[in-house]
Amino acid sequence: MFDSLTGRLGEVFDKLTRRGALSEADVDAALREVRVALLEADVALPVARDFVAKVREQAVGEAVVKSVTPGQMVVKIVHDALVETLGSEATEINLNAVPPVPILMVGLQGSGKTTTTAKIAKRLQDRDKKKVLMASLDTRRPAAMEQLKILGEQAEVATLPIVEGQMPVDIAKRAIQAAKLQGFDAVLLDTAGRMHVDEALMAEVAAVRDAVQPAETLLVADSLTGQDAVNVAQQFNERLSLTGIALTRVDGDGRGGAALSMRAVTGCPIKLLGIGEKLDALEAFHPDRIAGRILGMGDVVGLVEKAAETIDQQDAEKLAKKVQKGQFDLNDLLDQLRQIGKMGGLDGLMAMLPGVGQMKKQMAQANIDPKLLKRQEAIIQSMTAKERTTPKLIHASRKKRIAAGSGTSVQDVNRLLKQFKQMSGMMKKVNKLGKKGLMRQGLPGMPGLPGAPGLPPPR
Amino acid sequence: MSGDKPGLFLRLKAGLNRTATSLGDGVSALFNKRKLDHAALEDLQDLLIAADLGPAVAARVTEKLAAERFDKEISEQEVRSALSDVVVDILAPVERPLRIDAEHRPHVVLVVGVNGTGKTTTIGKIAKGLRDQGKSVVLAAGDTFRAAAIEQLEIWGERAGAIVVRREVGADPAAVAYEGLERARAEAADVLLVDTAGRLQNKADLMDELAKVVRVLGKLDGTAPHDCLLVLDATTGQNALRQVEVFGEVCDVSGLAMTKLDGTARGGVLVAVAERFGLPVHFIGVGEGIDDLQPFGARDFARAVAGL
Ligand SMILES: Nc1nc2c(ncn2[C@@H]2O[C@H](COP(=O)(O)OP(=O)(O)OP(=O)(O)O)[C@@H](O)[C@H]2O)c(=O)[nH]1
Ligand SMILES: Nc1nc2c(ncn2[C@@H]2O[C@H](COP(=O)(O)OP(=O)(O)OP(=O)(O)O)[C@@H](O)[C@H]2O)c(=O)[nH]1
Ligand SMILES: [Mg+2]
Ligand SMILES: [Mg+2]
Numbered sequence: 001m002f003d004s005l006t007g008r009l010g011e012v013f014d015k016l017t018r019r020g021a022l023s024e025a026d027v028d029a030a031l032r033e034v035r036v037a038l039l040e041a042d043v044a045l046p047v048a049r050d051f052v053a054k055v056r057e058q059a060v061g062e063a064v065v066k067s068v069t070p071g072q073m074v075v076k077i078v079h080d081a082l083v084e085t086l087g088s089e090a091t092e093i094n095l096n097a098v099p100p101v102p103i104l105m106v107g108l109q110g111s112g113k114t115t116t117t118a119k120i121a122k123r124l125q126d127r128d129k130k131k132v133l134m135a136s137l138d139t140r141r142p143a144a145m146e147q148l149k150i151l152g153e154q155a156e157v158a159t160l161p162i163v164e165g166q167m168p169v170d171i172a173k174r175a176i177q178a179a180k181l182q183g184f185d186a187v188l189l190d191t192a193g194r195m196h197v198d199e200a201l202m203a204e205v206a207a208v209r210d211a212v213q214p215a216e217t218l219l220v221a222d223s224l225t226g227q228d229a230v231n232v233a234q235q236f237n238e239r240l241s242l243t244g245i246a247l248t249r250v251d252g253d254g255r256g257g258a259a260l261s262m263r264a265v266t267g268c269p270i271k272l273l274g275i276g277e278k279l280d281a282l283e284a285f286h287p288d289r290i291a292g293r294i295l296g297m298g299d300v301v302g303l304v305e306k307a308a309e310t311i312d313q314q315d316a317e318k319l320a321k322k323v324q325k326g327q328f329d330l331n332d333l334l335d336q337l338r339q340i341g342k343m344g345g346l347d348g349l350m351a352m353l354p355g356v357g358q359m360k361k362q363m364a365q366a367n368i369d370p371k372l373l374k375r376q377e378a379i380i381q382s383m384t385a386k387e388r389t390t391p392k393l394i395h396a397s398r399k400k401r402i403a404a405g406s407g408t409s410v411q412d413v414n415r416l417l418k419q420f421k422q423m424s425g426m427m428k429k430v431n432k433l434g435k436k437g438l439m440r441q442g443l444p445g446m447p448g449l450p451g452a453p454g455l456p457p458p459r
Numbered sequence: 460m461s462g463d464k465p466g467l468f469l470r471l472k473a474g475l476n477r478t479a480t481s482l483g484d485g486v487s488a489l490f491n492k493r494k495l496d497h498a499a500l501e502d503l504q505d506l507l508i509a510a511d512l513g514p515a516v517a518a519r520v521t522e523k524l525a526a527e528r529f530d531k532e533i534s535e536q537e538v539r540s541a542l543s544d545v546v547v548d549i550l551a552p553v554e555r556p557l558r559i560d561a562e563h564r565p566h567v568v569l570v571v572g573v574n575g576t577g578k579t580t581t582i583g584k585i586a587k588g589l590r591d592q593g594k595s596v597v598l599a600a601g602d603t604f605r606a607a608a609i610e611q612l613e614i615w616g617e618r619a620g621a622i623v624v625r626r627e628v629g630a631d632p633a634a635v636a637y638e639g640l641e642r643a644r645a646e647a648a649d650v651l652l653v654d655t656a657g658r659l660q661n662k663a664d665l666m667d668e669l670a671k672v673v674r675v676l677g678k679l680d681g682t683a684p685h686d687c688l689l690v691l692d693a694t695t696g697q698n699a700l701r702q703v704e705v706f707g708e709v710c711d712v713s714g715l716a717m718t719k720l721d722g723t724a725r726g727g728v729l730v731a732v733a734e735r736f737g738l739p740v741h742f743i744g745v746g747e748g749i750d751d752l753q754p755f756g757a758r759d760f761a762r763a764v765a766g767l
Binding site: 151 | 697
């Protein structure tokens, strides 16, 4: 859907370089592409404007104009400026206050406040060895208090007993009181979702803030947010003096421009990223990753980490051994296909890879559709154990049976076998690098991702 | 679908007006006695982008304007109505209410979407609307994953006066849907609404889970689900396009609802979605209350976007 900025700029500069030296107008043309890329990534318009102006100052310098690869030069300048704007310093949750330290969680409806409250509590308790109490001030959403209570049980974090009919400010006071008496280090206050233009509800949460004087007031915001991100962040900040932002659903395939918007308009650090629904799916903010995503350059670090997460080290070593001994068979290919599936399928992988735009084009040209994985899995599953270990056995009649069993065609089966053969060939080559070389590449078999031409290996 | 109480309409209008003012104000600032030249068109394009229409759609809208009136003096009113006309052209074909087919007993509606968009709440609101029309409704608590999701749906069921079929936390959502359909049949209910857990469209395993729900419903009734409603959040940016695309592939989305139009988010991505996928838009959500659901109206939406 989105061509990466690199691709876009490549096109612009291709046209330009043929004419020789770049003019200032050429740089402007490139910056227009930067602007569109930012907007496509949901960076809010005023923020994109300011940002491009800032980059322009650096980009009109000699370096770009004289550079042999002006496109890459601009991308680098943009990327670095993004990282700088996003804030390169890692900021932790601030617990520098007299315990129990109150932490107030606020945000729009459904942004992920309750989940993030439990994630932070779990992290403070497990990692930082703090005694944490959680309390829900959400008196409106059906079963909101129940939700936090269950999450508390899952995370083994204490929650304030629910008292029906109490107002948010009173619950907050009761939480602080209970935490004082019971020697808690921190109190996390989850609040109901609210629109920043809902005057009554904004006044309600401001009253809570005044009553408890939180050390942290965190805005929990969806990383998939569009242009509205500036309004939301600005108004929550004006009303509550935010101390930080937690971005959720970073595990999605959004481009994450909201991160830049919110950081730019509030000046608040982005403290944490939510990367899943489970309670341990929380991580520190990495500006370079988000910058890469916004530019459509892919989240390479994320990809490698995800691979490490999904792929069992032992399995990987076992596979490496098999490859070394030349015993890689269709069972192993099946495993590989499943691993890729677990990592979010081809589409999920591609979303994280650099140069996605270009690759998608290549894939389309080569007629590779993302459902291929499933089909290929089905084909191997329709083979007998013997066929999987000794693919040579698979002749015409067997192919027919396999095709019928997997709901595919003989052509599909042929294609898979051919790919397998190519892969085995490649494995042998990789093999020559020795085991170390193979393991360093991280993902054995990935270079041979069936049929994906030019899939760039993770750098 | 729900009765047109004046209070509701006003609330909707207030919501949409907020959407409209920011964009509309921009337009008026731009075009008060101004020539529609290149610079003006570029500014107009920016205004549309700021409404989440996305760069491509924004460009097309301004191109249309340019084709007709380039370099002429153009009044603010003209710009707004031209803008509205272009948006109406795109949205009018997708303005279609959710039709409950009496032939199906029950008419099965599967409700899907990414996390926190408002699926469960919208189900509660739709159930209420149907009950007001005298229809009997069963809800299936297909979100067996998220903490207290089942309890949440049960409360909505109570509010709306609908039966809720539930199983234990962690149960197979497909099994819950199946049971829901059995129960709805036994009750001779008019409608079955199946709630599902929120899921990001790039999670293959979760999307498979959804495909299974569809398959299993189909086992009991070959024509079910009769509708698959994708719930979009108005605050979502361009990713909504991706959501429609992938959910569409996996569970054959038949219609859309857009929630949270009571804030300042303008939901302009809906215009891009309509242009690209042409899927019917059934509802808009304008608040957290049970009555805060309205049928989608292309003209109102477009006029509000254009500040008319
Ligand atoms: N994939 C993913 N889902 C998330 C993440 N954070 C929260 N969610 C999901 O988003 C949905 C909404 O989360 P909640 O924590 O209930 O959101 P909330 O802000 O408390 O919602 P309200 O209280 O209704 O305003 C749930 O389905 C969560 O599981 C995340 O980082 N990634
Ligand atoms: N302001 C406003 N809030 C809404 C609207 N629709 C839903 N909400 C709120 O959004 C939050 C999330 O709604 P849910 O119905 O729980 O969303 P969901 O999609 O079922 O969430 P998951 O099941 O966790 O994926 C709740 O706080 C709702 O009250 C709307 O139209 N306007
Ligand atoms: Mg909550
Ligand atoms: Mg729900």
